[in-house]
Amino acid sequence: MTGAAWLLRRLVASVAIVFAVVTFVFILIHVAPGRPCPENVDRAVCDELTRQFGLDKSLPEQYVRYLVALAHGNMGNSYANGRPVGTAIAGTIPFTLQLAGAALVLDFLLGLGLGIYQAVRVNRLPDVVLGNVTLFIYSLPTFWLALLLLLVFGEKLRWFPVGGASDPILCPVVNSLYCVVDRLWHTVLPAATLGLVGAAGTARFQRAAMLEVARQDYVRTARAKGLPERRVVLRHQLRNALLTFVTRFGLAFPFLLTGAVLIETIFAWPGMGRLAFDAILLRDYPVVTGTALIASVVVVAGNLLTDILLGLADPRLRVRATTDVEAVTA
Amino acid sequence: MLSAMQRRSFPSLTVFLILGVAGLAACERRGGCTGANCGTIIDAAVAEPGTLLPPSSEDIVANDIGEQLFLKLADVGMSENTLGDEDFQPLLAQKWEWDGPLTLVFHLDPRARWHDGQPVTAADVEFTFNAYNDSVVASPYRPKLHRIASVTQRDSLTAVFRFREQYPEMFYDAVYHMRILPAHKLRPVPRDQWRTAPFGREPVGDGPYRFVRWQPAQSIELVADSTFFLGRPAIRRLIWRFTPNLQVAVQQVIADQADVREQLVTPENVERVRAAKQLAVYTYRGNVYTFLSFNQRAPDDTTKPHPIFADREVRRALAMAVDRASMLKSALGDLAKVPPGPMSALLWIWDPDIRQLPYDTAQANRVLNARGWRDHDGDGVRDKDGQPLAFHILFPTTSVLRRQYALLLQEQFRAIGVRAEIDAVEGAVVNQRVGTGKYDTAILSRANDPSPSSGIAQSWTRAGFGGSNFGRYYNAEFERLVDRAVTATTRDRARPTWRAAMETLNADAPGIFLYALDNYAAVHKRVDNVQFRPDSWAALLRTWRIPPDKLIDRDRVER
Numbered sequence: 001m002t003g004a005a006w007l008l009r010r011l012v013a014s015v016a017i018v019f020a021v022v023t024f025v026f027i028l029i030h031v032a033p034g035r036p037c038p039e040n041v042d043r044a045v046c047d048e049l050t051r052q053f054g055l056d057k058s059l060p061e062q063y064v065r066y067l068v069a070l071a072h073g074n075m076g077n078s079y080a081n082g083r084p085v086g087t088a089i090a091g092t093i094p095f096t097l098q099l100a101g102a103a104l105v106l107d108f109l110l111g112l113g114l115g116i117y118q119a120v121r122v123n124r125l126p127d128v129v130l131g132n133v134t135l136f137i138y139s140l141p142t143f144w145l146a147l148l149l150l151l152v153f154g155e156k157l158r159w160f161p162v163g164g165a166s167d168p169i170l171c172p173v174v175n176s177l178y179c180v181v182d183r184l185w186h187t188v189l190p191a192a193t194l195g196l197v198g199a200a201g202t203a204r205f206q207r208a209a210m211l212e213v214a215r216q217d218y219v220r221t222a223r224a225k226g227l228p229e230r231r232v233v234l235r236h237q238l239r240n241a242l243l244t245f246v247t248r249f250g251l252a253f254p255f256l257l258t259g260a261v262l263i264e265t266i267f268a269w270p271g272m273g274r275l276a277f278d279a280i281l282l283r284d285y286p287v288v289t290g291t292a293l294i295a296s297v298v299v300v301a302g303n304l305l306t307d308i309l310l311g312l313a314d315p316r317l318r319v320r321a322t323t324d325v326e327a328v329t330a
Numbered sequence: 331m332l333s334a335m336q337r338r339s340f341p342s343l344t345v346f347l348i349l350g351v352a353g354l355a356a357c358e359r360r361g362g363c364t365g366a367n368c369g370t371i372i373d374a375a376v377a378e379p380g381t382l383l384p385p386s387s388e389d390i391v392a393n394d395i396g397e398q399l400f401l402k403l404a405d406v407g408m409s410e411n412t413l414g415d416e417d418f419q420p421l422l423a424q425k426w427e428w429d430g431p432l433t434l435v436f437h438l439d440p441r442a443r444w445h446d447g448q449p450v451t452a453a454d455v456e457f458t459f460n461a462y463n464d465s466v467v468a469s470p471y472r473p474k475l476h477r478i479a480s481v482t483q484r485d486s487l488t489a490v491f492r493f494r495e496q497y498p499e500m501f502y503d504a505v506y507h508m509r510i511l512p513a514h515k516l517r518p519v520p521r522d523q524w525r526t527a528p529f530g531r532e533p534v535g536d537g538p539y540r541f542v543r544w545q546p547a548q549s550i551e552l553v554a555d556s557t558f559f560l561g562r563p564a565i566r567r568l569i570w571r572f573t574p575n576l577q578v579a580v581q582q583v584i585a586d587q588a589d590v591r592e593q594l595v596t597p598e599n600v601e602r603v604r605a606a607k608q609l610a611v612y613t614y615r616g617n618v619y620t621f622l623s624f625n626q627r628a629p630d631d632t633t634k635p636h637p638i639f640a641d642r643e644v645r646r647a648l649a650m651a652v653d654r655a656s657m658l659k660s661a662l663g664d665l666a667k668v669p670p671g672p673m674s675a676l677l678w679i680w681d682p683d684i685r686q687l688p689y690d691t692a693q694a695n696r697v698l699n700a701r702g703w704r705d706h707d708g709d710g711v712r713d714k715d716g717q718p719l720a721f722h723i724l725f726p727t728t729s730v731l732r733r734q735y736a737l738l739l740q741e742q743f744r745a746i747g748v749r750a751e752i753d754a755v756e757g758a759v760v761n762q763r764v765g766t767g768k769y770d771t772a773i774l775s776r777a778n779d780p781s782p783s784s785g786i787a788q789s790w791t792r793a794g795f796g797g798s799n800f801g802r803y804y805n806a807e808f809e810r811l812v813d814r815a816v817t818a819t820t821r822d823r824a825r826p827t828w829r830a831a832m833e834t835l836n837a838d839a840p841g842i843f844l845y846a847l848d849n850y851a852a853v854h855k856r857v858d859n860v861q862f863r864p865d866s867w868a869a870l871l872r873t874w875r876i877p878p879d880k881l882i883d884r885d886r887v888e889r
Contacts, residue, residue, distance in 0.1 A: 034758030035765075041388065041470050042797055043765060048468040052522060081380040082526035083546075091546050147577075155581045162581045168549040168569045169370055169884050268573040270547030278378075278574065281728075283758045 021296035036283040076286035085290040096271035106195025111202025119210030138200035163268035209244035250306025369876035374579035374588035381530030384509035385469035394868035399535030400509035412781040441559035452483035457513035538872040564875030589854040614862035616847040617676040645839040647697035671832035720749035721770035726757040803840035856880035
């Protein structure tokens with residue numbers, strides 16, 4: 001099977017997965033208890049709203065209507081605020097990407113660096129200390145770390161803003177260099193919360209991968225040839241240990257999307273996670289389904305990207321994948 | 331390749347560059363406003379409104395912002411009087427008079443203008459009433475207007491209200507529930523599309539502040555209307571900053587990143603705010619009370635009586651088993667009071683001398699024994715005909731306070747041999763289960779407007795069946811007393827009747843009235859003339875001011 005055929009097959013499977021997720025979420029949120037009515041609202045008012053939202057129709061009819069609208073690029077309107085779901089989600093994606101991007105950079109730069117450093121100094125004091133520190137951070141609940149960072153660096157030291165994505169007076173919109181810096185300034189604490197926990201995990205995986213590779217013959221050969229240690233580590237050991245890194249990179253997408261729900265809520269970050277969280281609480285069905293759709297697309301795309309990157313990084317995997325597919329189809 | 335020296339200096343260079351860029355960027359801070367009409371107030375709000383279209387929004391923040399954007403014809407004064415028109419403050423209506431017992435005539439202030447320059451007319455008033463009354467708009471305020479028969483325009487500045495009957499709160503009903511809408515903006519929008527109409531997110535009002543921008547999930551900004559016909563507001567800019575977590579909202583005011591948090595809710599928050607040197611703490615009467623509702627109908631078949639709570643004596647015993655005063659002290663300290671009935675501290679009928687069931691566990695035990703609820707099998711839980719005296723307490727997971735109360739109640743019921751299990755579920759699920767009668771007991775909160783009439787009737791009489799009287803409490807004597815109280819023309823005449831009504835209800839124990847919060851607010855000390863009207867803290871924001879010598883950076887910013 002050619003690479004193009006493999007890719008096409010994966011794309012078709014990805015569409016099927018997204019469709020299944022949307023269907024599952026649609027049914028789940030509609031059969032979950034609770035109605036999209038504000039608290040203490042009169043029952044007659046609630047009934048009228050229910051009718052206007054089309055919730056008086058049968059579930060299959062609602063589902064078909066949703067799919068038809070979706071096929072026309074219409075994800076419906078939010079019950080809570082009337083905005084088109086597509087617009088609401090589009091407004092949050094830059095914020096989520098900004099936060100996830102910053103967290104990913106911190107996660108992988110710090111995690112990779114620490115993992116390599118620990119592997120090079122394996123079983124020595126720095127390795128032991130860092131191992132325990134990363135284990136401690138990895139075990140921390142993210143919400144707890146978030147509250148701690150807010151308390152220390154926001155409230156007590158006042159080094160960073162307490163929540164929000166920008167200064168509401170000076171930078172309601174990003175229109176200057178100051179506002180770019182302001183936006184980054186607001187990103188520090190939420191990104192640090194997500195990134196630190198991620199980096200702790202990445203460091204542990206990377207250390208293990210480095211040590212695994214260190215036992216390989218080609219690494220011993222490189223040392224025996226008298227290559228400088230830096231070159232052995234960076235060229236021979238790290239390069240081959242990067243497969244773990246690439247795999248974790250793909251898996252980080254769902255983590256950042258799901259982990260960000262809590263972090264976006266605590267830090268009042270206007271991202272997709274917070275939108276989804278609020279929508280679930282309000283039983284805002286179109287927004288819940290819309291965010292699930294986008295999240296599943298991102299996760300599936302992340303996994304696809306990982307597979308492609310792994311194939312590029314390690315030709316053996318390409319061969320294996322092709323052979324496996326051929327074996328299955330034979 | 332970098333030399334060792336260069337390698338060592340690389341991180342320092344990076345830090346230097348970052349600081350340099352940040353420093354340069356910081357130089358862009360703009361400032362300049364001076365004088366009495368500068369000032370910015372940032373409110374740390376814990377919820378974001380769905381829409382700013384008044385008839386479609388009942389949430390608190392939408393109301394706070396609506397106070398600044400849309401005027402009523404008149405509004406209650408600081409006395410919160412709702413009988414007759416005493417102490418009502420003119421807003422859009424310059425004056426009013428009665429034209430017979432059922433006809434109220436408002437004369438609009440000819441200076442009033444919409445923010446797009448159009449005059450506010452009687453046609454707007456007529457349009458507003460019709461919109462609020464349209465079932466398609468599904469306004470939560472519609473039930474409160476049912477005694478107004480019609481609103482018409484006599485001329486462009488005269489609106490005429492006709493009532494179905496005569497009662498003391500006619501004026502209050504005419505002015506309090508409706509914010510006047512711009513007919514020229516909303517008439518072209520089909521009513522069934524109002525909830526999705528762009529107007530709700532970019533409103534054109536007639537109030538002291540104009541809408542500037544709404545950054546979803548971040549903030550809403552308003553700016554003072556310097557031509558406002560009742561006088562230019564002293565604070566130039568108002569910003570509601572949305573933070574979906576109370577603790578973080580409180581942190582924002584403590585860290586000097588917001589100026590107002592209007593409800594601190596917990597004793598810990600009040601203490602933290604008191605320790606912040608730039609903040610002042612203000613108190614005002616709260617408009618919410620919280621109670622344990624007993625459902626008198628069976629959860630699985632609401633046509634049948636509840637096997638436990640249909641029995642008045644059992645309800646009374648359970649009420650007597652609860653030490654509300656010590657629970658309050660333990661959970662809320664001095665931040666709340668035990669309500670003497672179904673009322674918040676906002677209501678003028680509040681009277682601590684209203685007779686209530688005493689805390690008396692011995693009596694509670696005797697009553698339960700007498701009703702046949704005894705621990706026959708020795709398992710520590712009373713039972714009768716093989717059924718244990720056990721039930722569920724429902725409350726929303728998001729409320730820490732109600733969770734605390736649920737645990738305290740569970741413990742107090744356990745002490746008299748009653749098993750209470752805790753059901754913590756999402757708010758939407760609580761609403762649905764309570765609304766459909768599928769619960770045993772639930773810890774619920776009710777917000778009062780300044781009038782006891784509509785709220786108490788809706789929640790505790792037959793008028794609220796299928797509505798807010800979730801526990802389906804009914805007592806003919808109580809309803810007779812309420813009917814009499816709401817027709818009294820003065821507070822002095824109404825008070826004894828309300829008291830008798832509350833004592834009748836308390837004796838029936840349709841619920842256990844747990845706490846009525848006093849509101850504690852944090853406000854930046856540079857703000858002067860801070861006044862909170864208890865039913866709506868933001869109603870008088872336009873009178874707050876920041877003296878020129880107390881302006882800080884965010885007050886001076888020009889854009």
